[in-house]
Amino acid sequence: MSKKIMIVVLTMVALSAMLVAGCSGTSSITIGGSTTVQPLSEAWTETFTASSDVEISVQGGGSSAGVKGAAEGTLDIGSASREMKSSEEDEYPSLIVHHVAADGVAVVVHPSNDVSDLTLEEIRDIFAAGSNDEWTVINREEGSGTREVYEDIVMDGVEVAPNAEFLPSNGACKEKVANTENAIGYISLGYVDESVKAIKVDGVVCSEDNVRNGSYPVMRYLNYITDGEPEGIVKEYIDYCLSSDGQQIAADEGYIKLN
Amino acid sequence: MMSRYSIDRWSSRAVLAFGITSFVVLVVIAAFIFRESLPALQEVGLFKILFGTEWYPRYDKFGILTMVVGSIAVTIVSLGIAIPLSLGAAVLLAEVAPQPVRKVVRPAVELLVGIPSVVFGLVGMVALAPFIADISGKGSGSSVLAASIVLAVMVLPTITSISEDAIRALPPTYKEGALALGATHWQTIWRVLVPSARRGIMAGAILGTGRAIGETMAMVMVIGNSPIFPTGLFSTARTLTGNIAVEIAAAVGIHQSVLYVTGLVLFVLVMIINSASLLAYKRRAD
Amino acid sequence: MRVSPQKTEKLAFGAIWASGAIAVLVLVFIVGYVVVRGAPEINAEFLFTPPRGGLGGEGGISSCIVSTLWIVAVTMLLLTPLGLGAAIYMAEYAPENKLIGFIRYSVELLAGVPSIVFGLFGYAVFVTAMSLHFSILSGALTLVCLLLPFLTRTAEEAMRAVPRAQREAALALGATKWQVVARVVVPAAMPGIITGVILSIGRAVSESAPLFVTMGGSSHMPDGLMSSGRTLAVHVFYLAMETNALEKALATGAVLVVLILVTNLLTNSISRRLQARMMGAK
Numbered sequence: 001m002s003k004k005i006m007i008v009v010l011t012m013v014a015l016s017a018m019l020v021a022g023c024s025g026t027s028s029i030t031i032g033g034s035t036t037v038q039p040l041s042e043a044w045t046e047t048f049t050a051s052s053d054v055e056i057s058v059q060g061g062g063s064s065a066g067v068k069g070a071a072e073g074t075l076d077i078g079s080a081s082r083e084m085k086s087s088e089e090d091e092y093p094s095l096i097v098h099h100v101a102a103d104g105v106a107v108v109v110h111p112s113n114d115v116s117d118l119t120l121e122e123i124r125d126i127f128a129a130g131s132n133d134e135w136t137v138i139n140r141e142e143g144s145g146t147r148e149v150y151e152d153i154v155m156d157g158v159e160v161a162p163n164a165e166f167l168p169s170n171g172a173c174k175e176k177v178a179n180t181e182n183a184i185g186y187i188s189l190g191y192v193d194e195s196v197k198a199i200k201v202d203g204v205v206c207s208e209d210n211v212r213n214g215s216y217p218v219m220r221y222l223n224y225i226t227d228g229e230p231e232g233i234v235k236e237y238i239d240y241c242l243s244s245d246g247q248q249i250a251a252d253e254g255y256i257k258l259n
Numbered sequence: 260m261m262s263r264y265s266i267d268r269w270s271s272r273a274v275l276a277f278g279i280t281s282f283v284v285l286v287v288i289a290a291f292i293f294r295e296s297l298p299a300l301q302e303v304g305l306f307k308i309l310f311g312t313e314w315y316p317r318y319d320k321f322g323i324l325t326m327v328v329g330s331i332a333v334t335i336v337s338l339g340i341a342i343p344l345s346l347g348a349a350v351l352l353a354e355v356a357p358q359p360v361r362k363v364v365r366p367a368v369e370l371l372v373g374i375p376s377v378v379f380g381l382v383g384m385v386a387l388a389p390f391i392a393d394i395s396g397k398g399s400g401s402s403v404l405a406a407s408i409v410l411a412v413m414v415l416p417t418i419t420s421i422s423e424d425a426i427r428a429l430p431p432t433y434k435e436g437a438l439a440l441g442a443t444h445w446q447t448i449w450r451v452l453v454p455s456a457r458r459g460i461m462a463g464a465i466l467g468t469g470r471a472i473g474e475t476m477a478m479v480m481v482i483g484n485s486p487i488f489p490t491g492l493f494s495t496a497r498t499l500t501g502n503i504a505v506e507i508a509a510a511v512g513i514h515q516s517v518l519y520v521t522g523l524v525l526f527v528l529v530m531i532i533n534s535a536s537l538l539a540y541k542r543r544a545d
Numbered sequence: 546m547r548v549s550p551q552k553t554e555k556l557a558f559g560a561i562w563a564s565g566a567i568a569v570l571v572l573v574f575i576v577g578y579v580v581v582r583g584a585p586e587i588n589a590e591f592l593f594t595p596p597r598g599g600l601g602g603e604g605g606i607s608s609c610i611v612s613t614l615w616i617v618a619v620t621m622l623l624l625t626p627l628g629l630g631a632a633i634y635m636a637e638y639a640p641e642n643k644l645i646g647f648i649r650y651s652v653e654l655l656a657g658v659p660s661i662v663f664g665l666f667g668y669a670v671f672v673t674a675m676s677l678h679f680s681i682l683s684g685a686l687t688l689v690c691l692l693l694p695f696l697t698r699t700a701e702e703a704m705r706a707v708p709r710a711q712r713e714a715a716l717a718l719g720a721t722k723w724q725v726v727a728r729v730v731v732p733a734a735m736p737g738i739i740t741g742v743i744l745s746i747g748r749a750v751s752e753s754a755p756l757f758v759t760m761g762g763s764s765h766m767p768d769g770l771m772s773s774g775r776t777l778a779v780h781v782f783y784l785a786m787e788t789n790a791l792e793k794a795l796a797t798g799a800v801l802v803v804l805i806l807v808t809n810l811l812t813n814s815i816s817r818r819l820q821a822r823m824m825g826a827k
Contacts, residue, residue, distance in 0.1 A: 057763030064509030074678040143509020166484035171787035180399040267721035278634025347564025373805040375751035377781040378798040445554035473659030475754040
């Protein structure tokens with residue numbers, strides 16, 4: 001019996017040693033927040049870490065989580081698909097916003113849906129009325145930057161009906177719309193593919209050109225937020241994202257380059 | 260080398276320290292949750308939060324009543340499905356099934372207990388929800404019904420195994436006496452054994468209730484998360500637990516504090532359920 | 546009575562058999578669905594590459610497996626001594642008075658608190674107040690709080706089941722109280738204690754809500770206690786909610802189910818074997 005106890009104790013000691021040894025100090029940074037920016041961050045970090053010795057982990061959680069994380073120090077870089085709210089600027093005056101790309105918000109329906117063009121007012125009415133026999137309305141959760149932008153520009157102060165289905169990310173919304181025949185939702189332009197159909201808003205297609213020239217109304221900057229000026233590896237990373245290589249990657253991923 | 264008497268003295272002190280850990284953890288948890296809830300309780304007020312019917316944090320609306328109802332609705336429906344089924348399965352295992360069948364069914368029930376809740380949620384999302392969407396003809400299938408079925412499946416094994424143990428634990432004289440008086444097997448089960456095992460069965464049901472109210476991830480996956488009063492089985496809804504999970508990462512200030520209030524409400528709900536069970540236990544023992 | 550007792554019995558037994566059948570069928574359906582639809586995705590690449598993100602859910606689950614192992618290791622390292630110590634106290638040292646009754650009540654209460662509330666607590670205390678941020682350590686500490694009542698209760702019951710005669714015999718032979726506990730009671734209760742430990746491991750593997758809130762959800766390979774990460778269970782949630790890679794989610798689920806199956810079988814066989822040894826050693 002005592003031999004078994006010895007084995008157990010030795011295992012635990014060995015495990016602890018491994019764990020302590022594992023706390024090595026390879027530099028690492030954490031980026032988190034907007035699910036819109038997440039695939040872009042993943043693409044950037046993949047090429048960035050290939051040429052420099054740093055561990056970058058990318059998380060989601062929503063734009064508000066990005067702001068909050070950057071402010072509270074749980075994230076090195078907070079990502080947000082919207083600008084900071086005035087309340088956030090008041091509460092966290094040391095945060096700095098860096099535009100890293102641009103993006104449009106597409107209104108999407110199921111590919112089999114006949115609807116292909118709606119006015120802003122019609123869209124607003126559908127979302128305000130909520131889920132009924134005609135439409136299943138898909139909305140984002142509270143912390144979403146995409147939702148903030150959508151509510152600002154499309155809803156313009158009118159509340160989205162609470163009986164909509166609430167999902168926690170762009171990906172989840174896209175999936176739901178792709179699988180529900182009478183669904184209508186909104187997602188980042190970077191997420192649009194053949195599984196959903198992006199409708200025209202006021203006759204304008206949601207495309208890179210139209211977002212750029214301002215004819216498509218629902219547009220926003222994608223942002224990295226840091227607590228104070230970025231330094232060291234964080235600065236290197238953000239500079240990389242803003243470089244021509246980095247911007248080309250953004251375009252390849254379906255987002256829009258900054259001019 | 261310490262004498263075994265000094266070891267003895269020191270060990271009892273050390274053990275006392277360990278012993279109060281659970282208690283300390285409970286107190287610290289309660290304290291922290293309460294502390295984080297204070298801003299919301301002071302600025303918005305418990306009444307407005309608990310009985311408010313609109314949840315729209317962006318416009319400073321923090322009513323969680325819809326979610327209280329959502330949690331309760333889903334719990335009641337799932338127990339309505341699970342309890343009869345569990346009782347049947349428990350009776351089957353304890354009284355009716357022959358040994359070879361028992362050898363298959365009991366391990367099956369025990370295995371169900373261990374399956375992670377996300378797996379239940381996933382199967383619910385991928386297999387159950389589309390099925391419900393077809394039946395109801397609208398929506399995506401995320402609904403009170405989907406959530407209740409998933410929950411029922413999750414609490415079924417718990418209630419079944421506890422009930423079975425309760426029935427098995429009865430003195431054999433109960434059964435023998437009833438049969439000797441000419442009752443059929445079923446009459447014995449229904450009028451003697453099950454009523455006598457009431458306490459244990461209720462304990463299982465209450466444990467199941469606790470598990471149902473506390474389930475989070477699976478709910479987020481199949482209930483649609485709409486902060487509304489559920490209008491029927493096919494309606495979407497949101498649970499208190501789902502609300503916390505979906506919003507905690509992004510919530511700041513009062514919004515975050517309200518989520519802690521939600522946690523407090525859950526805490527209190529569990530305390531009520533627990534106390535009810537203890538009371539029922541005590542009364543039966545008299 | 547319109548219906549004869551025999552007929553009632555037939556109907557009732559039919560319903561009873563149906564309930565049992567439903568319970569088994571549900572299990573078979575869930576496990577079968579997950580394994581059948583998920584297994585094709587499982588290959589060496591799936592198990593040994595980390596998730597690469599993206600809508601298609603590219604990549605595998607290697608970092609999730611490692612994160613899960615880390616979480617289990619750290620949690621159990623902290624939980625086992627705490628739970629065992631608390632159980633020893635409750636079973637052997639605690640007097641039977643109101644205070645202890647109150648403590649017992651609090652342990653019961655703690656056992657029923659929803660896991661997401663533990664997540665909230667972990668977020669407030671470990672992630673934010675103690676500045677541990679989103680990390681394996683935060684997650685593990687949260688799980689320790691969550692599982693402590695369970696392990697304490699299981700170990701305590703195992704120790705209470707040891708017959709009093711054994712304790713008294715040891716005392717009669719001149720053993721101190723600690724010697725009785727350490728050399729008689731605990732070894733005798735070992736099967737139950739080990740069962741409790743293994744079941745706690747199973748629960749640590751299955752938990753998602755508290756880790757969702759305290760570990761951060763990074764899909765990268767963790768390289769230390771302070772790394773963010775996601776366990777297999779949390780990964781299933783992310784795959785399901787953020788990608789269309791439902792097959793991969795099911796595959797991850799299949800891996801989880803297999804792990805739980807193994808855990809269950811292990812528990813049963815260990816407790817049976819130790820039980821036999823304890824009986825035989827008389």
